[in-house]
Amino acid sequence: MPIFRNDSPDPLKDARSAERWVASLPANDPLGAQRAIVPEVHKLAARTARRTPSVLEAVFVADDHANNIVRNLTAQYVEHAERSPKLEEQLWEALNALARAFEACYAAFAREISDPIPRNKWVAMLPGLLARQIVHLRRDAKLKLYRCERWSPAKWTALYTPFSRACSLRIEREPVRLDLTGAPTTIERQFLMLQVLKLADPGNLSAREVEWVASQLDEWCQPLRLALKPSTLNSFYVDLAGSNGFQRRALAPLEGRVLFCDLRPLLALMHQNRVVLEEAVRNEPRTGRKSKHRGELELFVKLASRLDPEFKPLARHGERKPASGAVDAVVGFSNISAFVRSDMTRPTMDTSAGHNFGSTMELAVFGRSRVENELHRELAAGRVSTFATAGGPWEMKDISASGFRLFAPMSVAGELTLSMLVAIRRQGDETWVMGIIRRMRRLTTKDAEVGLQLIANSLASAELTEQKKTHDASYSVNGENPAVQGRQFHGLFLSFRRRPEEAPVQSLIVASGEYHPSRRYTLRTGTTVRTIRHGRLLEEHTGWVWTVIDNVT
Numbered sequence: 001m002p003i004f005r006n007d008s009p010d011p012l013k014d015a016r017s018a019e020r021w022v023a024s025l026p027a028n029d030p031l032g033a034q035r036a037i038v039p040e041v042h043k044l045a046a047r048t049a050r051r052t053p054s055v056l057e058a059v060f061v062a063d064d065h066a067n068n069i070v071r072n073l074t075a076q077y078v079e080h081a082e083r084s085p086k087l088e089e090q091l092w093e094a095l096n097a098l099a100r101a102f103e104a105c106y107a108a109f110a111r112e113i114s115d116p117i118p119r120n121k122w123v124a125m126l127p128g129l130l131a132r133q134i135v136h137l138r139r140d141a142k143l144k145l146y147r148c149e150r151w152s153p154a155k156w157t158a159l160y161t162p163f164s165r166a167c168s169l170r171i172e173r174e175p176v177r178l179d180l181t182g183a184p185t186t187i188e189r190q191f192l193m194l195q196v197l198k199l200a201d202p203g204n205l206s207a208r209e210v211e212w213v214a215s216q217l218d219e220w221c222q223p224l225r226l227a228l229k230p231s232t233l234n235s236f237y238v239d240l241a242g243s244n245g246f247q248r249r250a251l252a253p254l255e256g257r258v259l260f261c262d263l264r265p266l267l268a269l270m271h272q273n274r275v276v277l278e279e280a281v282r283n284e285p286r287t288g289r290k291s292k293h294r295g296e297l298e299l300f301v302k303l304a305s306r307l308d309p310e311f312k313p314l315a316r317h318g319e320r321k322p323a324s325g326a327v328d329a330v331v332g333f334s335n336i337s338a339f340v341r342s343d344m345t346r347p348t349m350d351t352s353a354g355h356n357f358g359s360t361m362e363l364a365v366f367g368r369s370r371v372e373n374e375l376h377r378e379l380a381a382g383r384v385s386t387f388a389t390a391g392g393p394w395e396m397k398d399i400s401a402s403g404f405r406l407f408a409p410m411s412v413a414g415e416l417t418l419s420m421l422v423a424i425r426r427q428g429d430e431t432w433v434m435g436i437i438r439r440m441r442r443l444t445t446k447d448a449e450v451g452l453q454l455i456a457n458s459l460a461s462a463e464l465t466e467q468k469k470t471h472d473a474s475y476s477v478n479g480e481n482p483a484v485q486g487r488q489f490h491g492l493f494l495s496f497r498r499r500p501e502e503a504p505v506q507s508l509i510v511a512s513g514e515y516h517p518s519r520r521y522t523l524r525t526g527t528t529v530r531t532i533r534h535g536r537l538l539e540e541h542t543g544w545v546w547t548v549i550d551n552v553t
Helices: 015-024 032-041 053-083 085-112 126-146 153-169 187-200 209-222 264-282 292-307 332-345 357-366 373-389
Strands: 236-240 257-261 326-331 394-400 405-410 419-427 433-442 446-456 458-469 483-496 504-512 522-523 528-541 542-549
Touching: 015 053, 032 053, 032 085, 053 126, 053 209, 053 419, 085 126, 085 153, 126 187, 126 332, 153 187, 187 209, 209 292, 209 394, 209 522, 264 292, 326 332, 326 373, 326 394, 326 405, 332 373, 332 419, 332 458, 332 483, 332 504, 357 483, 373 483, 394 446, 394 483, 419 446, 433 458, 446 483, 504 522
Parallel strands: none
Antiparallel strands: 236 257, 326 419, 394 405, 405 446, 419 433, 433 446, 458 483, 458 522, 483 504, 504 542, 522 528, 528 542
16 A cells, blocks of 8 residues: 655645645545545544634645545446445445545534634634535435435434524525535535435435436526425425425424425426437437436436425335245346256156165154155255355345335345346245345345345246358258257246236346347247247346347247
8 A cells, every 4th residue: 555645744734734735645546545535534523633714724625635536436436336346345435434534524613613603713614614514414325325225313413403503694595615616506505405315316226327316416406495484385395303304295284493495496407308318319229228318318207206296106006015024035147047047957856755765764864754845845945045145034024016125134235236136935935036126225234125126926047049040051941041059048037927817928038248139049948949039128237138038930
């Protein structure tokens, strides 16, 4: 690890010292610069630290430099986090350490300025201090969204304390310049940006989608204002004495320190952007893969429903019913594919009691002869333990026609990501079903809540063989040029029916590199053999593709 020389024993004693210090930090090593900044900022949060206006000016200088580090590390996180859990952990912890260090430092300075009306030397700095404190709280909230974690009540209190103080001093709308290259902002706008970020989150955004939403917040929140009285019956409200963000108004009277916000200007702006995206999608060439514009349009529709005060959720396909019980889970496309394939290749055993050597050995070892069903259960338990998640069984909480709500141990939740495939089976049942992780919330240090969308009532191993035409065009059978077998690979054959009386819908999941819509394949599932092509693309994610099956006659 490189060691960076620091000639000054206190690089944050004033703005000039801070400028010299940050200029000496490595420009091409953001992690190295982060490791140098965090401990110095942490020192100022200690009880015995010397906190003066000149020191706060120095912290502002370090914060301005840290903004570039945050942008660099965030870009790396969005681009590479899904490829390497180790890299994801390193980048997330670096960003989290920066946000927490500055947040604690600014909170300590805010406590230092404890007078209801601050002294003259602090007056000019207080708006910038409170605004930056909220900025780092928003970064903390965004980092939690990366991992689908909840914001604790203590964090909401940490947010409402500086904003309430700004409102009491009537400085919440005073212009503040936080970025030397950017336009002025206000404490109120920074507060609204955090509220809109939390409100818009449906619980299943990827890190790239979260970052895209965060990049739009400044523009979206410019026309928004908080008010003591609602301008419409459907205004959102926030209780500064509570531990929640924006909420839709109910019929019951509201109590506490309540402020209202009309989000209709934001919805109008988003509608304009949506029209532009819809036009771009219409002008795109038709391909099987989802385009960038189409993905942004789907995200816009999802966000608009969260921000619309008149939004009424669609009725569920089925009633959500409480459920309980342990659940075996196999996670990931390659792991599920290997598990299902091992089920098809397991040997058939002759378990006729009293007629073979195996029965005699069972009598000697177990004192009894196990029946065939019991043997199969023991073999299945051994197979499940080989492929199942290391944290042990999951716990089912409720069930509907469209999916499940499960609790997973935190030991495995750290490895789960949105859009990951999961095959589950209630312990004691024979049937495995499969779903896609759509929502994930870390609840406690022991459990995480997982929302699973059901995509298959049954699944089987699929063996696909690519068909290739013979090189000799003169050779034919019944007037047709026959195909020869190419290479083989495996996938998952899915069958899904929402109701028992409906015909099953069949689909196929293969590795990303095996998706070629123009090619023909021989599909073998059990004893069934047919010729197919990959049909309409349903979903595409890292490592796997889900498609409709087009039969070729």
